[in-house]
Amino acid sequence: MIATGADCVAMNVQSAIEKTSKGSTEHFDVLIVGAGISGVGSAYHLTKQAPGTSFVVLETQESFGGTWITHKYPGIRSDSDLHTFGYSFKPWTGPPIATAEEILHYMGEVIDENGLRPHIRYGHTITSARWSSQENLWTIEAVRKDTGETVRFTTGFLWMCQGYYRHSEGYTPEWRGMKEFKGQIIHPQNWPENLDYKNKKVLVIGSGATAATLVPAIAGDCAHVTMLQRSPTYFRAGRNAIEIAETLRELDIDEEWIHEIVRKKILFEQDKFTRRSFTEPEVVKQELLGGVRAHLGPDYDIETHFTPKYRPWRQRIAFIPDGDLFKGIKSGKASVVTDEIESFTRSGVLLKSGKTLEADIIVTATGFNLCVMGDIEFMVDNKPLDFADTVTYRGMMFTGVPNLVWVFGYFRASWTLRVDLVADFVCRLLDHMKTTGAHKMTPTLRPDDKDMQLGSWIDAENFNPGYMMRGIHLLPKAGNKPEWQHTQDYWAEKDEFPSIKLDDPAFSYS
Numbered sequence: 001m002i003a004t005g006a007d008c009v010a011m012n013v014q015s016a017i018e019k020t021s022k023g024s025t026e027h028f029d030v031l032i033v034g035a036g037i038s039g040v041g042s043a044y045h046l047t048k049q050a051p052g053t054s055f056v057v058l059e060t061q062e063s064f065g066g067t068w069i070t071h072k073y074p075g076i077r078s079d080s081d082l083h084t085f086g087y088s089f090k091p092w093t094g095p096p097i098a099t100a101e102e103i104l105h106y107m108g109e110v111i112d113e114n115g116l117r118p119h120i121r122y123g124h125t126i127t128s129a130r131w132s133s134q135e136n137l138w139t140i141e142a143v144r145k146d147t148g149e150t151v152r153f154t155t156g157f158l159w160m161c162q163g164y165y166r167h168s169e170g171y172t173p174e175w176r177g178m179k180e181f182k183g184q185i186i187h188p189q190n191w192p193e194n195l196d197y198k199n200k201k202v203l204v205i206g207s208g209a210t211a212a213t214l215v216p217a218i219a220g221d222c223a224h225v226t227m228l229q230r231s232p233t234y235f236r237a238g239r240n241a242i243e244i245a246e247t248l249r250e251l252d253i254d255e256e257w258i259h260e261i262v263r264k265k266i267l268f269e270q271d272k273f274t275r276r277s278f279t280e281p282e283v284v285k286q287e288l289l290g291g292v293r294a295h296l297g298p299d300y301d302i303e304t305h306f307t308p309k310y311r312p313w314r315q316r317i318a319f320i321p322d323g324d325l326f327k328g329i330k331s332g333k334a335s336v337v338t339d340e341i342e343s344f345t346r347s348g349v350l351l352k353s354g355k356t357l358e359a360d361i362i363v364t365a366t367g368f369n370l371c372v373m374g375d376i377e378f379m380v381d382n383k384p385l386d387f388a389d390t391v392t393y394r395g396m397m398f399t400g401v402p403n404l405v406w407v408f409g410y411f412r413a414s415w416t417l418r419v420d421l422v423a424d425f426v427c428r429l430l431d432h433m434k435t436t437g438a439h440k441m442t443p444t445l446r447p448d449d450k451d452m453q454l455g456s457w458i459d460a461e462n463f464n465p466g467y468m469m470r471g472i473h474l475l476p477k478a479g480n481k482p483e484w485q486h487t488q489d490y491w492a493e494k495d496e497f498p499s500i501k502l503d504d505p506a507f508s509y510s
């Protein structure tokens with residue numbers, strides 16, 4: 001149950017686990033799925049804001065990190081700054097754009113400094129989650145990777161931090177003739193540890209953040225690397241440093257203060273930038289293109305290779321630290337081709353324009369497979385649950401699905417900003433349920449919501465990356481009121497979330 005016994009407070013984690021285990025089924029007040037940036041952040045907030053709540057984090061991989069441990073391709077790094085991608089509660093002291101290794105180190109410190117390690121069980125793949133209204137419990141089954149055994153847990157509250165894409169395999173389109181190609185085809189999500197690309201011709205298909213990271217990272221070693229894109233993406237280039245942070249450090253200001261000030265500054269500027277991308281898209285577009293031109297010079301064909309057809313911010317805008325992608329292009333070690341693939345050949349690809357590109361290795365930086373709830377089979381009271389049949393409450397809960405929250409972050413701001421907001425809400429909700437003696441809370445459409453027009457999880461006019469559009473039918477529906485949408489608006493939600501009324505009729509308690 002959600003109600004947390006006062007006796008739990010005094011117990012250490014291990015004895016809490018022993019006391020609550022019933023035969024082969026262990027019980028926890030809260031079960032967190034996934035030990036990525038969301039799961040670790042949620043666990044932190046739970047220990048601070050709901051002390052005494054027993055909980056476990058189940059993670060299928062062998063360590064924490066999620067995205068940052070799955071992706072091992074050369075150069076892997078964040079595309080947003082770590083002051084806001086990092087947690088509100090732990091200062092980020094390095095350069096704003098960080099490598100996966102630096103992010104993992106930071107997360108490791110959060111885990112150790114806050115005693116989270118004993119709560120996390122690695123090598124546990126959750127396969128099913130069944131809610132029973134008779135018991136007011138979720139029953140979770142997970143397969144242990146070490147023994148192959150299925151283990152069972154019960155929990156009063158399920159905190160879904162499993163991200164939004166399938167970690168085991170990325171998305172690779174089917175092209176004609178792929179089998180003919182004599183070289184290697186690699187998806188960046190499954191980068192082989194010892195891939196030898198030295199002095200080889202590498203073709204990277206894609207134009208998103210992954211391609212833009214990978215190309216400069218390998219350009220120095222390859223014979224040549226070509227970025228082949230169907231259509232261009234917006235990029236922002238700049239120094240990988242934040243001036244105000246450097247100044248404050250020179251003045252010997254505490255890192256806590258620097259973190260807070262820099263976060264405020266970045267968020268203020270991002271807010272302005274995002275709003276301008278809607279109110280004056282053409283001006284913003286010209287600014288972004290101007291930045292690229294400044295790096296590549298007046299003779300480079302920016303019109304063809306770096307001028308997207310969509311308005312800025314309809315897809316994520318990747319930051320290019322120190323303009324490294326453009327430096328690679330200027331050096332002649334990297335180049336961009338904007339064209340479409342007709343077919344693969346034995347030695348590369350044939351393009352629709354009739355040109356061919358030779359390659360020893362082809363990297364398909366073509367995106368993710370959307371995965372709605374971690375490939376877990378869900379049942380509510382013995383009925384299979386399809387999340388696409390539900391309506392989302394603020395992009396975190398779902399009509400008819402009791403005691404469950406999903407952390408789905410922001411696209412135009414750092415994902416982690418929402419980890420903190422959702423965690424504050426969940427801890428408030430758990431406390432409310434405890435004090436009112438409620439065991440179950442189900443988001444429910446209110447009488448005046450019943451005729452509300454329903455649409456897709458995200459409006460394609462607003463934001464439309466490929467993986468979202470491919471999987472939009474799998475995602476919950478949204479309504480036409482902000483409380484029934486994931487608005488993707490951090491700047492509104494930072495004020496709205498703390499004032500969500502827990503006795504709102506949209507929450508049915510029993």
Ligand SMILES: Cc1cc2nc3c(=O)[nH]c(=O)nc-3n(C[C@H](O)[C@H](O)[C@H](O)COP(=O)(O)OP(=O)(O)OC[C@H]3O[C@@H](n4cnc5c(N)ncnc54)[C@H](O)[C@@H]3O)c2cc1C
Nearest residue numbers: 034036037038060066067078079080126162163374414415
């Ligand atoms: C290369 C790359 C760079 C990115 N850079 C940024 C950035 O700079 N800024 C930004 O805001 N966003 C970025 N993103 C988006 C990024 O995915 C999120 O910001 C964030 O890392 C998601 O964290 P998460 O913990 O919610 O999910 P994930 O990182 O996806 O972690 C989820 C975890 O849950 C586990 N899991 C899933 N299903 C199960 C199951 N059934 N049983 C047990 N465990 C399960 C997974 O193994 C994984 O460890 C990037 C994404 C990629 C791929």
